[in-house]
Amino acid sequence: MPIALICTFLWIGFVCAISFMEAWLKFRATGVTLPIGLGIGRLVFNALNKVEWVFAIAILLNLLLSKSTILSLNNLLYLLPLTLLIMQTFWLLPALDARTELHIQGQNPPPSNLHFYYVGMEFIKIVCLFIFGITLFKNTSNMSKEQIINDIEKKYQQLGENPETYLKGLLQAKPINYWDYVEVETLLTLQKPRTNFKDEEIFIMYHQVTEIFLKMMVHEIKQLVYEPFEESIWLEKLERLNRYTNMLIGSFDVMKYGMNYDDYNTFRSTLTPASGFQSVTFRLIEIYCTRLENLINEEGKKRIGENPSTNDYFEHIYWKDAGLNRTTGKKSLTLLQFEEKYLDRLIGLANKTKGETLEDKFLKINNCSETLKNKLREFDHLYNVAWPLVHLETAQHYLDLKGESKVATGGSEWKKYLHPKFQQRKFFPTLWNDNEITNWGSN
Ligand code: HEM
Numbered sequence: 001m002p003i004a005l006i007c008t009f010l011w012i013g014f015v016c017a018i019s020f021m022e023a024w025l026k027f028r029a030t031g032v033t034l035p036i037g038l039g040i041g042r043l044v045f046n047a048l049n050k051v052e053w054v055f056a057i058a059i060l061l062n063l064l065l066s067k068s069t070i071l072s073l074n075n076l077l078y079l080l081p082l083t084l085l086i087m088q089t090f091w092l093l094p095a096l097d098a099r100t101e102l103h104i105q106g107q108n109p110p111p112s113n114l115h116f117y118y119v120g121m122e123f124i125k126i127v128c129l130f131i132f133g134i135t136l137f138k139n140t141s142n143m144s145k146e147q148i149i150n151d152i153e154k155k156y157q158q159l160g161e162n163p164e165t166y167l168k169g170l171l172q173a174k175p176i177n178y179w180d181y182v183e184v185e186t187l188l189t190l191q192k193p194r195t196n197f198k199d200e201e202i203f204i205m206y207h208q209v210t211e212i213f214l215k216m217m218v219h220e221i222k223q224l225v226y227e228p229f230e231e232s233i234w235l236e237k238l239e240r241l242n243r244y245t246n247m248l249i250g251s252f253d254v255m256k257y258g259m260n261y262d263d264y265n266t267f268r269s270t271l272t273p274a275s276g277f278q279s280v281t282f283r284l285i286e287i288y289c290t291r292l293e294n295l296i297n298e299e300g301k302k303r304i305g306e307n308p309s310t311n312d313y314f315e316h317i318y319w320k321d322a323g324l325n326r327t328t329g330k331k332s333l334t335l336l337q338f339e340e341k342y343l344d345r346l347i348g349l350a351n352k353t354k355g356e357t358l359e360d361k362f363l364k365i366n367n368c369s370e371t372l373k374n375k376l377r378e379f380d381h382l383y384n385v386a387w388p389l390v391h392l393e394t395a396q397h398y399l400d401l402k403g404e405s406k407v408a409t410g411g412s413e414w415k416k417y418l419h420p421k422f423q424q425r426k427f428f429p430t431l432w433n434d435n436e437i438t439n440w441g442s443n
Pocket of ligand 1: 206207210211255256274275276277278279282319322391394395396398399408409410411412413414417418423
């Protein structure tokens with residue numbers, strides 16, 4: 001229908017411009033005599049007639065193709081101008097041409113009403129086409145509504161469901177609002193301090209914000225892991241990952257300077273043995289990003305045997321060093337709780353993503369572009385060096401202000417453990433040269 005609509009209004013435009021403007025205006029031009037004016041008129045009207053036919057045929061074809069009944073009431077408003085066009089083409093224009101010819105030859109033909117008929121027909125054509133066009137316009141916008149309903153019906157039919165039930169449900173559905181959609185009320189009741197120190201809520205909320213950001217990162221990484229490689233998508237997602245990590249790094253001051261020092265150091269003892277160490281989202285990112293062998297530090301590499309299984313890797317994984325005394329075999333409560341809750345899940349995920357981690361997929365890329373390599377390096381550095389360093393600085397700010405080296409809630413040898421130099425955690429080790437690896441965590 002849009003073609004018919006466009007052609008209708010173009011048709012109106014042409015007829016108005018030529019018949020109601022050009023036809024009489026040209027005689028006012030200096031030097032245009034009656035024979036010259038009639039000569040131009042004959043030329044222009046014959047051209048207009050051909051253009052009108054183009055529009056008329058285009059509209060007719062569009063109506064036929066749209067499977068609407070040609071003889072509908074509205075289409076009569078098209079059929080009437082079409083009939084008038086036929087009359088003009090085969091009767092009026094030839095007759096007017098003949099009169100023009102007589103004028104040009106200097107003869108004076110007898111008076112006739114042919115001009116009045118022509119003007120009358122033009123007027124009727126314009127009025128009919130205008131109403132026809134307006135109705136077409138309304139129908140076109142209604143059609144898109146119909147189309148939407150048809151599509152909805154198709155969607156539910158394909159699911160083997162009754163579309164009507166869903167449409168009725170839509171009729172009853174309450175309009176959505178911000179607080180329900182974003183779950184604001186639930187979200188804002190998730191802060192449950194265990195002491196009366198005001199800043200404890202800041203501590204909880206910033207951890208929650210971080211967990212949400214880590215979840216956003218998992219959301220992006222999973223898509224790269226489970227979907228076929230496409231460089232443009234990887235670049236886009238890595239930019240997102242770098243942006244999220246930069247936000248976490250940039251905002252860590254909320255922890256470092258945003259809590260009262262004494263209050264924090266008092267309320268934190270109530271939180272023992274809980275520790276950020278127990279963030280499973282942090283560990284999920286590691287498992288999705290890299291092969292387990294990259295999560296084993298220098299000491300671990302010496303301990304672990306040949307062809308380690310997934311369980312062996314988890315036995316020697318770097319983060320166990322935060323809570324396991326490898327000489328006595330004793331585990332901290334922080335580590336015990338964490339393993340009891342999440343170890344099976346982490347091992348399951350590691351088995352599932354074996355050969356499919358970001359690093360595995362990157363290693364399979366033929367001729368990986370420098371741009372992509374740089375984005376991967378940037379992410380590796382932000383997540384495994386820059387964030388750990390701001391985190392460590394904050395720990396030092398609260399736990400080691402005057403070199404007193406307080407015990408952390410998770411009970412680790414945190415000064416050593418948290419340093420990237422010690423952890424040696426890298427997602428894409430092949431992207432770093434020997435020198436960079438030796439100096440890992442120095443900046
Ligand atoms: C005052 C602020 C903070 C201090 C003093 C602090 C201190 C520590 C310490 C000492 C550890 C080592 C484990 C332990 O012994 O408990 C640790 C681990 C950890 N913390 Fe924090 N932390 C702070 C804020 C945060 C925040 C906001 C997060 C965000 C979720 C976080 C996430 C982690 C993670 C993921 C680990 C494990 C790191 C790893 O294994 O590499 N921490 N933190």
